[in-house]
Amino acid sequence: MSIIVLAEHTQGVFKKKTFEAVQYAAAIAEKLGTTVTAVAVGSVADNELQTLGQAGAAKVLHVADARLDNLNARAYAKALVTATQKEGAKVIVALHDVTGKAVAPRVSAALKAGLVAGAVSYPDTANGFVIKKTVFSGKAFAYVNITSDVKVVTLMPNTFQVKKGEGTVAVEKLDVAFEDKDFGIQVKEVNKVTGAVPLSEAELVVSGGRGMKGPENWYVLEDLAKELGAALACSRPVADAHWRPHHEHVGQTGGTIRPNLYIAVGISGAIQHLAGVNGSKTIVVINKDPEAPFFKAADYGVLGDAMEVVPRLTEAVKKFKEAHS
């Protein structure tokens, strides 16, 4: 019956989160006594496809159609549905990201399959198929049981450590009966941010709030982020005041992130902000207000002025890197 997983790639290269999704599917497969079939769509080289074996894929189905190089929810879903039917699969896994959120629900609609979006645990199959997911924008978790025969799960990226093993995998071509209407969306323009770490995938994040006083002070955070190799984020008032671009806004009405390290500078820690970041593994709060509620949610706190503390931290990181290189 096998388990289907969508293997997302960026211009023909698989990202860490793709291996995380394949590994997640492999763990479910082991539980259910079956194997993982990864589905890749668009232009990817065979030797790249074979690397999915390192995360536990037993087989790769490749829809080698260049029309799928750009995200197309309708066509991607059709590829997954075709693969699911070919393999007789009962579980389909994708990532809870821009691609997975567009594609997985469409697979759910097509196959009458119950959907858990944003899983943060493996399914508990002792009593049904129960998966933990975040709800109320990170303020709580829900345990959701999928009752349908076919099940769709999207995994929250950066939930599990990726441990790549050995192994390559057989690649087969998959033919999908596409129709003209599957390509009704024309891509006019693509603007990719190059160089910077995308916030949703960043393991380390440096974030600033109103306590930074103004956009002209952001250089201290940029310096720290550069030294750490971290992405930049901000709180809502900062984005609303146009000190920083909206895509950097994290919190209940912005992005939800789960980095390994979140350094919050000059952010008081309103409940709406915490909701977007409390999945972070370690939180450092730098604030000059001892009453800032964020300290209660932090692992490490520094009471002090951002403009003095942050450059010192940047220096300390630099020293640390030199000592450990």
Add this chain to the structure above:
Amino acid sequence: MKILVCISQVPDTTTKIAFSDNNTHFSTQGVTFIINPYDEWYALVRALELKESGAATDVHLVTVGKADAEPVIRKALALGGDEAIRIDVDSSDPYLVAAQIAEYAKTGNYDLVLCGKESIDYNNGSVGALLAGFLDMNFIGFATSLQIENGTATVKREIEGGEETDACSLPLVVSCQKGMAEARIPNMRGIMAARTKPLKVVAPADIQALTNIVSYELPPAKTGVKMISPENMDELVELLHTEAKVI
């Protein structure tokens, strides 16, 4: 052009979340409900702008919920919109919610269906894409801008690590996020007008939920913050390396 806007009611963003009945139910005691911000600020306001500019003829609002969802849908009508539909069933299952809206939408010949990128209660972010599947329409998610000209939509949307501009002929389902429109506050005229706008209650179609919530859990409380002297950032870096193991 007819637009259908999907509206969800959610707990106010400042709500402290609590559960009852052995953590099996969300405790609504003392909770203020609001229109899901993504539905209100972006999807609804953009639909109203399209009507004001003459691009759209009708803006209908739809919600899935029991009678307790009516104050929120009235509030949405106070911002604008010609009529509202409430599908009389309560569920946290995205498949069921979207399938119910799709059954209704099929009767209305809508050219454009707008929703928020996700609701801030269950965070599935899946109703728009599910709807597009049920209605066999194209779907563009995470849109930050939407223009309509001669039956063709031009949409800017977030993609992995950037932004893309797409063109697509109608009908189309779009999920909206920040950038799409500026939030509005209902005025007294809107509030008065909303009282007399039609609010149809529709019986749900015979559709089964495919998921159910077994229980809830609050995140574990942090064990307490370790304060570091602002003079000693070397210590913080060392702790992040040896204790937290994140650098």
